[in-house]
Structure formats: structure tokens, C-alpha cells
Amino acid sequence: MLGYLLRRILAAIPVMGVVALFVFLLLRLTPGDPAAILAGDNATPEQLERIRTSLGLNEPLYTQFFTWIGKLLQGDLGVSLISNVPVLKMISQRVEPSISIALSTIILAIVVAVPLGVIAAWKHGTWIDRFVMGLSVIGFSVPVFVIGYVLIQIFAIDLRWVPVQGFRSITAGFGPFFERIILPTCTLSFIYVALIARMTRAAMLDVLGEDYVRTARAKGISETGVLLRHALRNAAVPVITVIGTGFALLISGVVVTESVFNLPGIGRLTVDAVLARDYPVIQAMILLTSLIYVTVNLLIDVAYTLLDPRIRY
């Protein structure tokens, strides 16, 4: 197991290397002078020359790459062109809201969706099944911002149970932190509950038709035992896959929700950077997103080997 983990981590290094190369070339190979792009439209020739020297743009391409990688490995992601703040600092400020929301959403979604999917499969073809599937269609089709604003209207404005918007770090106390992430979590959960419930139901339906489920019933064990011990564990592999990729998406791609709830997260940072053509930040965000996906995929694969003894790499 340890050897497998080590091999997988080693295999991730070339992947990240290729990503880093593309990110590097993104700026260098964009048509036009990188210095001009960085400096903006109104720069003087002297300013351009200063940027070129400071970024080492007059050096050969491979020297530039290795200098860049060297800095990268020391945590130096460059400085934002807009705010002049080091990129690493900008990201680290934005990571907490994103991770908190992603974690709480995925936990809520699993807690709600997996039982729903299991019950729907167990009661296949009954009104319970149709109800769960109907719910899941709604979860898929209603836009996130609609759900967000409806929740704000009900729970923040009418009932005044929670604040409308914003984010507090957990270091400032759990209460303020929790009451601010609860609405965005619920909002985002809708679509993930729909997705995971559907996947769980489909996987369970497959497994419930298997011979070993019949064997389990023939042993005279309870229906709960059949469902949980025999069926669910066998159905877990596709469900885990969906949960994993869903989690990766949640960290980097929830701009709308962040905007609705005015959360200072990674998604908005990325969009702002793209709009402002803040290249160092864009580069850092691409690297970060790739790193998240590589890590999540690694975790999914490890989960496979834990869930299914037949899967060995």
C-alpha cells in the first residue's frame, strides 16, 4: 500500500511538470511582447525595458523556465500586476473560504444524497423512487443563483436567522463562521445531492441484481444488512468517483455562489484575474487547480483500493 502510494506520488510529478511548462509558455508564447502585456497599454519604453530586465525576459527561454521553476519551488509565485501583492499571499487569503465551503457542501451532500439514493434503489419503481428522482431533476435544473437568492430571502431577510452575506474566519470563533457558510453550503448542495443521489441509485440498482445479494438474502440476514454491508460497499466505487471530482470542482469553480454570498474565495479571484489579465495570478490559479485535481484523483484511486480488494495496482 505504502509502495503504491509512493509510486503514485512520483507519477504525479511529471504531470505537474507538464502543467508548469504550459503555464510558463502561456505568457511567453502569447502573441506580442510579454513585457508589454504585463505593463499595460500606457507604458513608456523605459518601463518596458525595466520589466524585461527584472523578469529576465532577455535571457534564453530555457534559462527563464528554470529560473521560474526554481522560484516556484520556493513558493515565489510572483507579484500581482494589479495590486502588487505577492500572489502566494493573495491565494492563501482566499483558500479558507473555498476549502470550508467545499468541505461542508460535500459532507452535507453525502449525508443527504447517499441514503436517498440507497432508498430509491431499494424501493425501485415506487413513488419514493420517483420522488427522489424528481427532486434530483429539480436540483439539476434550477440555477444556483436562484436557489441562493431564495434561501437568502427566506432565512436571512425574512427570518433573520443568519447574516445575508460575507465570510468570517474560523479563527474568529465557530459561531460566526458557521452562520455565514450555512447558506452557501445549502445552495451548492442542491446540485451535488442531485448528482450523488442519482449515481448512488444507479450503482445500487446494478449491485442489487447481483448474485451475492441473493446469497445474502438466502442467509436470512436483515434487509438493512443486505443493503449496507453487501450492496452499498460494492456500489461505492462509482459514487466515490463522482464525489471526488465534485469536490475538486467545488474548490475552484463556484464563482456564482461566491458572488451571491460575497465570499472572498478562489473562484472570484480567478475570474477577477482573468478579466484584469493579471497573468501571475492566472498562472498560479492554473497550477493550483491542476494540483487539486491531481491530488483528488490520487485520493480516489487510494479509496478504490481500500474499498475493493480486487483492485491492486
Add this chain to the structure above:
Amino acid sequence: MTALQEMKSIILDIDNLVVGLGKNPSGQRIIDGVSLQVHEGETLCVVGESGSGKSVTSLTVMGLLQKGALVPSGGSVKLVGEELLTATDKRLRQLRATRMAMIFQEPMTALNPVVPVGRQIDEVLRAHTDLDARARRQKILAMMEHVRLPDVERIFASYPHRLSGGQRQRIMIAMALVLEPKLLIADEPTTALDVTTQKQILTLIRDLQRDHGTAVLFITHDMGVVAEIADRVAVMRHGRLVETGPLDSILRTPTMEYTRNLLSSVPSLVPRAPRVETDEPVVLEANELGKVYRERSFLGKAREVAAAKDVTLTLRKGRTLGIVGESGSGKSTVARCIVRLIDPTSGGVRLAGREISELSRRLLQPHRKKIQIIFQDPYRSLNPRVTVGETIAEGPINYGMPRAEALAKARDLLELVDLPADAVSRYPHQFSGGQRQRIAIARALALDPDVLVADEAVSALDVSVQAQVLELLDEIQKRLGIALLFITHDLRVAAQICDDVAVMQHGRIVEQGPAAQVLTHPQQAYTRALLDAAPGRGWDFANFRPVEVAAE
């Protein structure tokens, strides 16, 4: 035995059982008025072809019918006097594994792949007893030894995929019998196993039954197995009971026409009369053919598995060569190498005088039509979305025949395999298993091959259908002079169709020669073991007598 004693010893009493399709009482009856009794210490074999309702009967007893799809609508099922059809789900759960237990056909899929087998047996004890963990473990290990599993401590903690088919079936039997139920239902428990393993499992079931006085309801389609294990036999067809009686009288003096036909269809182990040797040209030769699989893992060591080694075969025009062996013996690998569905790693294949083992895919193309293959499972080997006519015509069209002409040829071929010509416009699902295999044969013949490879082509078929398909192949061979390479695990089938036989084990040919010689005077221990394990070898079913009588 007095009437009272007999009453006492009835373990399972099925009386006039009716099972319908769906809840509608006037709907189609899958089981129609079946009555069976199994006594203590007795084995009742329920025998029938697919669709006869034998499995549905057993699942009804266990209460394991798919809810809402199949519904018992009449009659009664009593287990030691207790009515099961009206029992609550809870009561049925209590009875399962304690009073009645079941083992299934596929030991490969009947065990949960993600739970160690010891724990799967443990579940039975946890559900039905108050034993503590230590006592349960001891009981399980004792039971595992009882079913003659080796190295029980290791197997206890093993996952199913680490065990062989025979070991898994032993686990299933241990699981079923650990609480000493009164009734054991065995639904084709040896059908998926090799003959030598089958023999061991049948002996095991017999011995356990003798020790514990269990009543066994044994479901099978195989008359050979019936002859080995049954005390009494019940023959079923289309959901009805055809006849029932003691083993000897069913095999010797069956009263019903259907039973007679069923017995007559069982191919004899005694090889058919040898055909005259010919000096027709050799159409297929395999020379020291080998196939090695290399498993490579990232940063890991490579592992080599030789699936076939030094296989040398010769096949003449108009003759039939059988390759027999158990699963994993490499017989299918050899067939696939010869047809070049997979590439051999060493040795050569000469087809009609031309070496084809080294040809590239493109250069091989013109030679493909000379050798065609029929696969085992006619339910999966035909594309369900393509009409039968298109399936048959596709090959000739690929080789440049005009479409209209190819479709006309498809009609002729369908008639050759005894199917109506209008079958061309229908789809595979509209045909039975036997008919589909005929379609597969027609498809293979469409290219006028010199060699036809049949890879377990009759193994998935019922005996009566099997007999018809074998007859068809024989007739086609006579008419077209085609050479047949026949891969099978079934020595009875081999005895009836092959001129020559090659016996394979662990990827090698252990014995090769004329069928009459290899199957009646085997020289190698392995061949002898295979023949010994063939179920019902003591019976000449088609003539309703034991083999000794026939020999006299």
C-alpha cells in the same frame, strides 16, 4: 415404513404450486400445478431444460422470488409442516440458513467480492445465533475443514477472488450447512465447475448429506449429474411436472415421451464409430504454437504466464479435430491464436498451405475468409441491433460481393441451417438460443471457409438443442467438406463429433490421437482422470441401460 413414519420424514412438501407472472391471477403461469416431496436424507433431482421452471420452484421455496415480478398464486409449500407461502418476511428470514439453505450455480458471483469469506460465513452465525466471536470463529473453521478446505486459517481471511471456483463452492456449502438446516437446495451447483472439481463437490454433498440426514433438492439440467447423485428424479418442462420416480426407473423405464427424448439426447461417452481415414489435403496446421502473456506494471516487475506452449495440430479437409480440457487449459487461447483474433508469441499457423501467424492485419485480410469461428454464447455473440440477414451478409459484402447477392446468399444459408428464409429481416432477440447458434453458424459459413472453429459452440445449449446443433454441424461438414476444429470441455460432445482429439492441460497438449483411442484407452493419467470424473459415465442414457449391460 408405516404411513405415520413417512409423514414425519417429509421435509419439503410442495403441493400443487402455481407461480404467475405479475400480480394478475389470470396472467401467464410460470409454474403450473407442481407437486414435489423431499424426505429426510433423500436427494430429489429436479431436472429440466432452460425455462422449465426448476429454478423458480426453488426460489419460491426460499421466498427469494423477485418481488412483484413472480408471484405464487396457489398451492402450498410446507417445510417440516410449516407453510412458507403465507409466512411473513421476518419468519422467512429466520428459517433461511437455519431450516433451509441454498447454494447457487455461479460460485464466482455468489460471494460478495469485497468481504473476506470467513466473515461472510460469520454473518450467518451472527444473524441466527448468540455465540460469541471466539465460538463463532471456531465453528466456522471446523465447518471449513468439514467441507475439506485446505489451510482454513488463511482461507478464512481471504477474499473470494483469491480462491478457485471449487474452493468458493465449498465456502458456499459451508455457509449453507453451518447451522445444519433440514433442507438444502442446490441450484445447478456444479454447472460452472470443471468435471474433476464437479466430481469432488458432488461427493462432498453426498457425504455431508449422509452424515447429517439433510434433505437435498438438487436442480440440474445434466443427466450425468442426476445419475451420480439422485435418489429420486422429477422431470419438469414448461413449468409443469412431467414425471417423477426413483432414479433407476426414470433412467431405465421412463414412461413419458419427453423424458425419453431428454435421455436420448444425452451424448454418449462411447465414441461414435470412426470414419474412414482420408488422404484429403491438410487445411490447417499449428506448429509449436505458443502464447505468453506478459503483465507489466508501472515500476514493477514483469510477470509471464504461458497460456499455450508447443501446441502442434494437424487438420485435414472434411475432418473434425477436438481440443478438450478444463478451464484454463489453454484450449480457447489456441483457437483464438489459430484464427488470429490474438497474436501467437511463438510457433506458426499454416492455413491452406499459407503461413499466417506472421502476417500483418492488412495482409491477413484475404486469408480471414478461409477460417471462421463460432463462439460459445449465442446471446452475446450476435449484435442485437443488426438484423440476422445483415449479420450474415456483412462478411461477403466486406469481400466485395454485391449487397443483393450477399442477402440472397444469407437466405440460402438460413435454409441450410434449417431456419426460415424470412428470418433475414428479423433481429437476434426474436430467436431461441439454439436458433441463434444456427444463425452464428450461417454467419461463419457465409464466407465459404475451409476451416470452421467452434469454441464451446454447444456448451450454452440444452441437451435436446445441443443434439440438433451437433447433427447440423455434422451434416454441413458432409455436404461442404469443411474441416472442423471443435473446442469443448465436454467429453461426451467430443466423443460424438470428433475424429481426432487433443487433450490439453496447463497450456500443453498431454495426449493426442483418434477419438476412439484417446477416449476409450487413454494413455495419460490426466486423460484418465478426466474420463473418470465425467458424471454418469456408468450409464448409457440413450439406450436406457447401464454401460456394463451395453458392453455385454
